[in-house]
Amino acid sequence: MSTPRRPDVTTVELVGGVEQRELTIRDPDPAWPVAFAEHERRIRDALGPHAVQVEHVGSTSVPGLAAKPIIDVLVTVRDITAEEDYLEPLLAAGYVLRVREPGHRLVRTPALDVHVHVVEVGAQAARDYLVFRDHLRADADDRALYERTKRDLLEREWADMNAYSDAKTDVITAIKARAEARAGTPSQ
Structure with a gap:
């Protein structure tokens, strides 16, 4: 990893504040990988060599998972503090900044249907996204548990998507521990 150009942010900036959105779960859709491929191309065109890795992560990346x-989308860059290398080009490509926090930036489409998570190469968060995704792709029991959990949580009212996401933490942590054990690496 290279030396950062400047110190990273130290607080969480949620651009636009808390949003209450209708949350729905849909059955797996063959359009999801197609949409990812379109955004991968858009991101790579915008960032060039600054996009070290572009991966489809999250539930839409797992075949058979609602x-x-x-x-x-996970994008890794060499220096999260060098926003001029990636943030400005992503905004110029039509994405909108939603979150700026230590080690992570989130941009999304104006339609709110694509979230692009930007982290540094080697960041634990990048590894976590990929280990979790790969485990759910391979383990039908944990895939079913995760889907059940999401469906159960949607029976409740949520102030915002972050609260819904936080409610999944215990199940995600347990699945991630099994994924790490399967991979033979310690969970963090």
Whole structure:
């Protein structure tokens, strides 16, 4: 990993504040990988060599898993503090900044159907996204548990998507621990 150009942000900036959105779960859709491929191309065109890795993550990346119809994209960059290398080009490509926090930026489409998570190469968050995705692709029992959990949580009212996401933490942590054990690496 290279030396950062400047210190990273130290607080969480949620651009636009808390949003209450209708949350729905949809059955797996063959359009999800197609949408990812379109955004992968758009991101790579915008960032060039600054996009070290572009991966489809989140529930829409797992065949057979019902999901919120939001495509999650993981982008790794060499220096999260060098926003001029990636944030400005992503905004110019039509994405909108939603979150700026230590080690992570989130941009999304104006239609709110694609979330692009930007982290540094080697960040634990990047590894976590990929280990969790790959485990759900391979483990039918945990895939079913995760889907059941999401469906059960949608029976409740949520102030915003972050509260819904936070409510999944215990199940995600347990699944991630099994994924790490399967991969032979310690969970963090």
